[in-house]
Amino acid sequence: MKHLLSAGDLTRDDAVLILDTASELATVTDRSVKKLPTLRGRTVVNLFFEDSTRTRISFEVAAKRLSADVINFAAKGSSVSKGESLKDTALTLEAIGADAVVIRHGSSGAPHRLARAGWIGGSVINAGDGTHEHPTQALLDAFTLRRHLCEGRGDLTGIRVTIVGDVLHSRVARSNVLLLRTLGAHVTVVAPPTLLPLGISAWPCDVTYDIDSALPEADAVMMLRVQGERMRAAYFPSANEYSRSYGLDAERLRAMRPDAIVMHPGPMNRGMEISADVADSDRSVIVEQVANGVSVRMAVLYLLLGGDMKGQG
Amino acid sequence: MTALVLRGVRPYGEDPVDLVIEGGVIAEMSRSGSASGHIVDADGLVALPGLVDLHTHLREPGREDAETIETGSRAAALGGFTCVHAMANTDPVADTAGVVEQVWRLGQRAGLVDVRPVGAVTAGLLGEQMAELGAMAHSSARVRVFSDDGKCVHDAVLMRRALEYVKAFGGVIAQHAQEPRLTENAQMNEGVLSGVLGLTGWPSVAEEAIIARDVLLAEHVGSRLHICHVSTAGSVEVIRWAKARGIDVTAEVTPHHLILTEDLVASYDPIYKVNPPLRTHDDVSALRMAVADGTIDAIATDHAPHPHEDKDCEWAAAAFGMLGLQTALSVAQHTLVESGLLDWRGLADRMSVRPARIGGVQTQGQGLEPGAPAHVCVLDASARWIVDPEAVASKSRNTPYASMELPGSVRHVIFGGIPTVIDGALA
Numbered sequence: 164m165k166h167l168l169s170a171g172d173l174t175r176d177d178a179v180l181i182l183d184t185a186s187e188l189a190t191v192t193d194r195s196v197k198k199l200p201t202l203r204g205r206t207v208v209n210l211f212f213e214d215s216t217r218t219r220i221s222f223e224v225a226a227k228r229l230s231a232d233v234i235n236f237a238a239k240g241s242s243v244s245k246g247e248s249l250k251d252t253a254l255t256l257e258a259i260g261a262d263a264v265v266i267r268h269g270s271s272g273a274p275h276r277l278a279r280a281g282w283i284g285g286s287v288i289n290a291g292d293g294t295h296e297h298p299t300q301a302l303l304d305a306f307t308l309r310r311h312l313c314e315g316r317g318d319l320t321g322i323r324v325t326i327v328g329d330v331l332h333s334r335v336a337r338s339n340v341l342l343l344r345t346l347g348a349h350v351t352v353v354a355p356p357t358l359l360p361l362g363i364s365a366w367p368c369d370v371t372y373d374i375d376s377a378l379p380e381a382d383a384v385m386m387l388r389v390q391g392e393r394m395r396a397a398y399f400p401s402a403n404e405y406s407r408s409y410g411l412d413a414e415r416l417r418a419m420r421p422d423a424i425v426m427h428p429g430p431m432n433r434g435m436e437i438s439a440d441v442a443d444s445d446r447s448v449i450v451e452q453v454a455n456g457v458s459v460r461m462a463v464l465y466l467l468l469g470g471d472m473k474g475q476g
Numbered sequence: 477m478t479a480l481v482l483r484g485v486r487p488y489g490e491d492p493v494d495l496v497i498e499g500g501v502i503a504e505m506s507r508s509g510s511a512s513g514h515i516v517d518a519d520g521l522v523a524l525p526g527l528v529d530l531h532t533h534l535r536e537p538g539r540e541d542a543e544t545i546e547t548g549s550r551a552a553a554l555g556g557f558t559c560v561h562a563m564a565n566t567d568p569v570a571d572t573a574g575v576v577e578q579v580w581r582l583g584q585r586a587g588l589v590d591v592r593p594v595g596a597v598t599a600g601l602l603g604e605q606m607a608e609l610g611a612m613a614h615s616s617a618r619v620r621v622f623s624d625d626g627k628c629v630h631d632a633v634l635m636r637r638a639l640e641y642v643k644a645f646g647g648v649i650a651q652h653a654q655e656p657r658l659t660e661n662a663q664m665n666e667g668v669l670s671g672v673l674g675l676t677g678w679p680s681v682a683e684e685a686i687i688a689r690d691v692l693l694a695e696h697v698g699s700r701l702h703i704c705h706v707s708t709a710g711s712v713e714v715i716r717w718a719k720a721r722g723i724d725v726t727a728e729v730t731p732h733h734l735i736l737t738e739d740l741v742a743s744y745d746p747i748y749k750v751n752p753p754l755r756t757h758d759d760v761s762a763l764r765m766a767v768a769d770g771t772i773d774a775i776a777t778d779h780a781p782h783p784h785e786d787k788d789c790e791w792a793a794a795a796f797g798m799l800g801l802q803t804a805l806s807v808a809q810h811t812l813v814e815s816g817l818l819d820w821r822g823l824a825d826r827m828s829v830r831p832a833r834i835g836g837v838q839t840q841g842q843g844l845e846p847g848a849p850a851h852v853c854v855l856d857a858s859a860r861w862i863v864d865p866e867a868v869a870s871k872s873r874n875t876p877y878a879s880m881e882l883p884g885s886v887r888h889v890i891f892g893g894i895p896t897v898i899d900g901a902l903a
Contacts, residue, residue, distance in 0.1 A: 249790050270792035271663075271674035272744030279743070280788070293792070295674030337674060360671030361679075 166278045166287040167463055170298040170338035175345050179318055182306050184462035185455070186315060191228060192458065202231035205262040205468055210252065211290070212238045212268045217429055217453055218290050218300075222265045225460035231468075234261070249273060253282035261285045262468055271295035286467045294332045300428050301338035303459040304385065305346055307452050311424050312382050320347030325377045326368075327353040327409055328387025328436055331360050331398075335428045336387060340368050353377045355409065357398040358389075374409055378419050385426040386411050386437045402435055412438040416446060424448050479503060479513030480893070485523045485854055487844045489820040495523060497850040500893035504846050516898065518854050521887055524824045526558025526851030527805065528831040528840050530621070530650070530728055531704060531776035533797070534560070534591070536582065537575070538567025543781035543871045545579065549586040550869040551779070551801040553896040556853035556886040559590035559832065559840045560779075560801075564601070565626040571596035571607035573615035580617035588896045592837060595619040597638050597649060601627050606638060613645040620836035623650035625704055626751075628686060630656050635690060639699035646836060648726075650702040651690055653711070654752065658682035663792060665738045665753045673742060675791065678753045680708040687711050691718035691725050702834055703727040705778050707752040709762035716771045726834050728776035729763050731800055731807035736760075736876060746787050746794030747876050750780070767826055768817035774831040777804045781872030799875040802868055805855065806882035813857075814883060850893040859885035869902075 164177065173181075191197055207226040211219050219235070226233045238252060249268070256264055263286040266274050271293030278287040291297040309315055312322050324343055330336045330352050343350050350368035352359070363370055371377050378384060389405060399405045411425065425437075425447045433439045442449060482495040487505065494511035495518075496503045504511070534548040545562070552560045562579050564570035570579060576593035583591020595612035599605045601624045612619040622642060629635045629651060638649050659682045664670050666677020687703055691714065694701035706712065706727045718725045732750065737757055740748040748754060766772040780797025787794050808827060812818040818826070824843070828851075832841025842848035863877040889897035896903055 249793070250788060268790065270790040273790040275744040276790050279745075293674050294676075331671075334674060337672070361666050361677060362668030362671045365668040366671075 164467065167298055167467060168274050168278060168287065168289050169296050170301045170342040173342065173345060175318060175347070178302070178305065178342060178346055181302055181459065181462045181466060182309055184466060185306055185458040188461040188465065189458040197228055198230060199228060200230050201465055202226065202229040202468055205231045206234065206260055207231045207263045207265065207464065208234045208236055208256050208261040210236045210238060210256070210264050210266045213291070215267055215291070217456065218267065221453070221456040222290060222460050225457050226464055228457070229461055229464055231464065249277065250280070250282055253277055257283040257285070263288060263464060265290045267291045269293055288463060288467065291334055293334070295334050296338045297334040298338045298342070299456070299460055299463060300335050301342040302463070303452060303456040304339055304426060304428070305342055306455045306459050307426065307448055308348070308383055311448060318346040319343060322348040322382050323351070323380055324348050324383045324385060325351045325353060325381040326385045326387065327374055327411065329358045329389045329393060330354045330363070330387070331358045332393070333387050339385065340366055344368065351377045351381070353409065355399055358393070374415065375418065378415055381419060381423055383424045383426055384411065384419065388428070388430065388432060389436050406435055410436050410438065411441050413440050416441050416444065426452060429453070479511070480890070480895070481511045481513045481515045482518040482523065482852070482854060482888070483515050484508045484517070484519035485521050487523045488824060489522045489857065492520070495844070495852070497852070497890060497893050500850055502844060502846055502848050502850050505844070516888060516895070518888065521854045522820060522857045523844060524556070524820060524853045524855070525828040525841060525843050526853050526889065526891060527556045527827045528559040528835065528837065529557050529777050529779070529801070529804070530561050530774055530831045530835055531625070531778045532560040532562055532801065533565070533780045534562045535781060536566065537578065541783050545582040545591060546586045547869060547871040548779070548781070548801070549583065549588040549591065550902060553588040553889050553891070553902065554869050554886060555801040555803070556805045556855065556889055557589050557801065558851035558853070558889065558891045559592060559837055561592045561594050561621055561835055563625045564594045564596040564623060569596050569600050570594065571599050573608065573611040576612050576617040576619050577615050589891060590837065590840060592621070592835060593617045593619055594625070594650070595622045597622045597624045597629050598634065603627060603629060603631055603634065606634065606641065609638070609641055609647065610645065613647055620647050621650050621702070622647055623652065623704065625650065625652045628652050628654040628656060630686070632689065632693070636693050636697060639694055639701060640697045643699055648700045648702050648834065648836070650704050651686065652704050653683045653686035653690070655682040655685050663749070664741045665755050667738070667756065669738055669742065675741070680710050680755070683708055683752060684710040684714055687714045691715070691723050694725060695721070695723045700724045705730050705733065705752055705776070706763065706772060707733050707755050707759065709759045712762050712766040712771055716766070719771065726773040726830070727771070728774040728831070729767060729772045730778045731775060731804045732798055732876060733763055734760060734767070734811045735807050744791050746789065746791050747798070747874060749791060749794050749796055750798050751796035764811055764815070764817055767812060773826065774834060775804065775808055775827050776831065777801055781870050782874050783872060787874050797874070799868060799870055799872060801870065803863060803875065803877050803882060805886060806884045809857065809884040810882060850890050852890040853886060854888040856885045856887050857883065859883070861885050
C-alpha cells in the first residue's frame with residue numbers, strides 16, 4: 164500500500180496490522196525520550212487547506228517521534244478558488260522531495276487527485292477531505308474501541324457502535340462505518356432524516372431516527388459535531404430541538420450499558436450534541452482518542468514509508 | 477460548374493447510388509457508376525443529411541482561450557455537422573442584436589457550418605429581465621432559439637412571459653431545467669454514490685420538477701417549449717406524458733448521457749464533471765429508449781470546451797462540461813444504431829431533420845432527396861478509432877472518451893454543395 168485515501172481501501176488484515184503497530188509504537192510515548200530513528204532523513208509534509216488543530220498537531224508529533232523532517236504547509240488564504248493551487252503546491256512539494264504528503268482539503272476527493280493525477284510521486288495520506296473521509300480518525304477510533312472493549316487485540320467482531328449526528332456532512336462517519344464494518348463491528352447510525360445522505364440504506368450499517376432505541380444495546384456511542392450553519396440551512400429547526408432529540412446528556416447516558424464508552428472526534432459543541440457532564444464523565448474517552456491519534460498516525464507513516472504493509476493502494 | 481459526385485455512397489446505409497451535387501443542391505441520385513463530374517470515391521460509405529446540433533458552446537466572444545467560432549466550426553465539420561446552434565452564455569452574453577450578429581458573421585466567415593446564434597432569454601442570463609428577444613429575432617442573425625443555458629429560467633412568471641412572447645416570431649424557449657435551490661453547490665447525481673463520495677448531490681427531481689412545470693406552462697399559454705439535455709428517466713416520463721397530452725414540447729439528449737454513467741465520478745477525475753451530471757445505468761437505458769421511440773427528438777452535443785487548467789484540478793474547483801462535436805455521431809452509432817434501436821434513417825431524423833425543425837432552420841435537415849440543399853455527411857460505419865484528445869480540432873482537450881474505441885468515422889462532409897471535409901480532413 165502506497166497511499167491511505169479511504170478507510171474502505173483497507174482489508175481487515177491491513178487494519179489490524181495498523182492497530183497492532185500502533186500498540187507497539189504507543190510504548191514510545193511512555194518513554195522519557197519519545198523518539199525512534201525509523202524515518203530519519205524522510206520528509207513528511209503536512210498540507211492543510213482547512214483549519215485543523217488536533218489532526219495537524221497529531222500528524223506533526225507522529226512524524227517527529229519517528230524522526231522524520233516535518234514541513235507544515237498551511238495553504239489557507241492562498242488562491243485555491245481556481246484549483247491551480249493544489250496542483251502547483253503539489254509540484255512544489257515534489258520538487259523539494261516530499262516522501263509523504265498529509266493532506267486536508269475542503270474538496271472531497273482532493274487526496275485522490277493528488278495521488279493519481281501524476282503531480283507527485285510520494286505517498287498521500289488523507290487527513291480529511293471535504294465531506295468524504297477521514298481514515299486516520301476511523302483508525303484511532305478503532306484503536307480506542309479495541310483498547311476498551313477487546314483487550315487491545317485483534318479486530319472488533321461483535322462490538323456494537325452507535326454513531327449519532329450529522330452523518331450527511333461527516334467524513335468521520337463515512338470512514339468509521341467502512342472501517343468498523345471491515346473489523347467486524349456492528350454499526351448503527353442515528354440522525355434526523357435531513358442529516359442522512361440519500362442512499363444510506365445501501366451502507367453497511369443500521370439506520371434509525373430514534374436515539375433512545377439505539378443506545379441501550381451499544382458498547383460505544385460516537386457523537387458527531389453538528390455545526391450551527393446546518394440549522395440556518397434548515398436541516399433542523401433549532402439548536403434546542405436538535406439537542407433534545409439527538410444530544411447525549413446524563414439521562415441518556417444512564418440508559419446505556421454500564422461499561423459503554425462515549426466518544427467524540429472533536430471539536431465538541433458542549434451543550435449541543437453532548438452535554439458538558441457527559442463529555443467530562445469517566446465514561447468519556449474523548450481525551451484518550453486524541454492521544455491514540457498520535458500512535459495510530461505513527462503506525463500509518465511507519466507502514467506507508469517503511470513499505471511493510473501488505474496489499475496495494 | 478462541374479457536378480460533384482459521391483460515387484457508390486449508400487444513403488441511410490441503403491443501396492449504393494451516385495449522389496450528384498450541383499448548384500448547392502442534390503441534383504440526382506442515380507445508379508452507382510453512372511454519373512459523371514468531379515468524382516469522390518464513397519464506395520460503401522453511409523450518407524446522412526448534414527448533422528444539426530441544437531446545443532454547442534463556441535465560447536466566442538469572451539473565452540477564446542477555450543474555443544473560437546473558427547475552431548469550433550472545424551470540430552463541428554469534422555464531426556459531420558453542417559449546422560450548430562451557438563449557446564448564449566458568452567462574455568458578453570448573447571442578449572442583444574449586436575452580439576448575435578457578431579456571432580453569426582464570425583460563423584459565416586469561418587464558412588464551415590451554419591452557425592446559428594442562440595439568444596439569451598434574460599438580460600445577462602440573470603433571470604430577472606427579459607432580453608430583447610424581438611430585436612435578436614429580427615436581426616440579420618434571425619434568432620429563433622432562446623436559452624439561458626447554464627442557468628434555468630426559474631422564475632415561473634418570466635418563463636411564462638418568454639414562452640408567450642416568442643410566439644410572435646416563431647421562436648422557441650430552450651429550457652435548462654435545473655431548480656436552483658435544490659442544486660446549490662451540486663457536484664454529481666444524487667444517489668448512493670454521491671453519499672459515499674461525499675459530493676453534494678444534484679437530484680433528478682430538480683430537473684423533473686422544472687420540466688413538469690414548464691410543460692404545463694406551455695400548455696396553458698399554447699406555446700412551444702424545448703428541453704435541453706434531458707438526463708433522467710423521470711424526465712422522459714414527464715415528456716412522454718406531455719406529448720401524449722398534445723403539449724408542443726420537444727427535447728434533446730447529449731451523447732454523453734447516452735453512454736457514460738455516474739460510476740466514473742468515483743475516480744474524482746473532473747473530466748467527468750458535467751451539468752446535468754452523469755446519471756445511472758437505468759437513466760441511460762431510459763434515455764436510449766426515449767430517443768428510439770421519439771419521445772426525445774434530438775441528440776445535441778452540449779459541446780463545452782474548457783482549458784486544461786479548469787480540469788486539471790480537484791473536483792469541486794473544476795468547470796462543468798465536456799467536448800462532444802467530434803464524437804457525437806460515433807457515440808450515437810454505438811448506442812443507438814449498433815444496439816438496434818434505430819436505423820440510419822432514424823438517426824438522421826434525430827440528428828438532422830428534427831433538430832433543424834426545432835431550431836427553425838429551413839435550409840437544413842431536408843434529408844437526402846433530389847432538390848434538397850446539399851448538406852451531406854458521409855461516414856465509414858465499419859471503421860473503428862481510438863479517441864485521442866491531442867488530435868481534436870477543438871481548442872480544448874476535455875473529451876471524456878480519451879483512449880476509448882468508438883465506431884464510425886466521418887470521411888466527407890458537404891456543406892451547401894461545397895466539401896468541408898474530404899477523407900477525414902478539412903478540405
